[in-house]
Amino acid sequence: MPTCTFTRDMQLDDGWDVCVLGGGPAGAAAAIAAGRLGARTVLIENTGCLGGMGTSGLVTAFDPMANGQEMLVGGIMREIVETLDREGELGPGVGPEVYAKGYMRWTPFRVEGYKRLLDRLATQAGVEVRFFTRLCDAEAGNGVVRGVVLNNVEGWRMLRARTYIDCTGDAVLAAAAGAACREAGRDTPRIMPATMASYFSGPIDWSRCGWQAQQDGLKRALADGFFTQRDRHMPGFSRVGDSLGYLNSGHLFNLDALRCRDLSDGAMLGRRLAKEYLEFFRRYVPGCERLEHATTASLLGIRESRRIVGEYELTVGDYLARRHFPDQIGLFNKFIDIHPYDCSDAEYERFRAEKDDGRWKLGPGESFGIPYGVLVPRGWSNLWVAGRCVSSDLQVHGVIRVQPAAAMMGQAAGSAAVQSVRSGQTACGLDTAALVSSLRDQGAHLPQTALATTATRS
DSSP states (O other): OHHHHOOOOOEEEEEEEEEEOOHHHHHHHHHHHHHHTOOOOOOOOOSSOOOGGTTTTOOOOOOOOBBSSSSSSOOHHHHHHHHHHTTTTTTTTTOOHHTTTOBBBBBOOOOHHHHHHHHHHHHHTTTEOOOOOOOEEEETTEEEEEEEEEETTTTTEEEEEEEEEEOEEEEEEHHTTTOEHHHHHHHSSOOEEEEEOOOEEOOOOOTTHHHHHHHHHHHHHHTOOOOOSSSOOHHHHHHHHTTTTOOOOOOOOOOTOOOOHHHHHHHHHHHHHHHHHHHHHHSTTTOTTTOOOEEEOOSBOOOOOOEESSSOBBBHHHHHTTTHHHHHHEOOOOOOOOOOOSSSSHHHHHHHHHHHHHHHHHHOOOEEEGGGGGBBBBSSSSSEEEEETTOOOOOHHHHHOOOHHHHHHHHHHHHHHHHHHHHHOSSSTHHHHHHHHHHHHTTOOOOOOOOOOOOOOO
């Protein structure tokens, strides 16, 4: 494609301590943590609410936060789920026995309650939230981000801060700044499929339409040739309220989330597939005969796009070894979740074999650590990332790309940025023992006895 040069004057917005790009679970936690620690913090979000995939993406269930014996996820994420519980914003019958003790248990929540809670927490922390604002470019070099170019209804603006946290999901800031990244479909042979989630409502008999009834219905529908694409993996229709449920099904195969054309075509296909699933549930799943389609999400559920090359790359070997780190900033327990790459029988059998293989799933009482070094692009001084664009291999990415893990990483990044501002320490040279101590003071569950003043490195 031909190139051109475009220059213009723009307003300069200066004096910030921490700039967080992206207001999903990672970005919201990063900004709230930084604000609570007294830093002058601005949070940039392209949509009109915080929460990312949990709100705009309608993935309204938190992945497992406990390991069957104890709650692993602490800090801001634990505060969020406990507050949603107290305020009656979790799914029917869901309480601490699920999110604080359950093994491989998901916690459904009500999307509007979650939006309002994140608004409140950010405001109380003194964070300046700027909705409907997009990151366009970055001024950076030699491992330092000097500013970001933003655009919204007020026009163009150069924003300068002392530290930056990329929570865009796609490592947009890191890539624009020139940090080394790995891109799905370019540096990997295949791309994990995306999904467009949906809300369905109406009279629903939840006693008749459980997971097994849905899977039995799927087998019959596939045998009848019902679907446009023969997708055998349907995670399921989950209860959010008495007459409301969400569906995170209908894979968008071979969608490159770093190409606008693919995103546009994928959104249109996702809406068509949602209509097919409405008819599927009405026809093949008992208790759903009068189901109605309420809405599709305004964000695609992207599982894989771009990941940074960090100070440390978390690998499947670390996961299988249940490895813990002196600089870990979170603990987690979830199975390796790599969705099928296409609709072929061979690929689905590969997926089923991996899913049923006990090696790819931690047992009750087990956990692995997420080290600080996955948050820092290698060699960078004032840039962190959090969420699904951190430094990991594909298998571990399939574990930690979810909301509770993203929130823990975001809180750690926000706290690290404030520590950097106050101490002069760089992101890649941060005193990680001091960071762990700060996170513990904020309620993070970090039981490691051995600490280190430097990050674990690959």
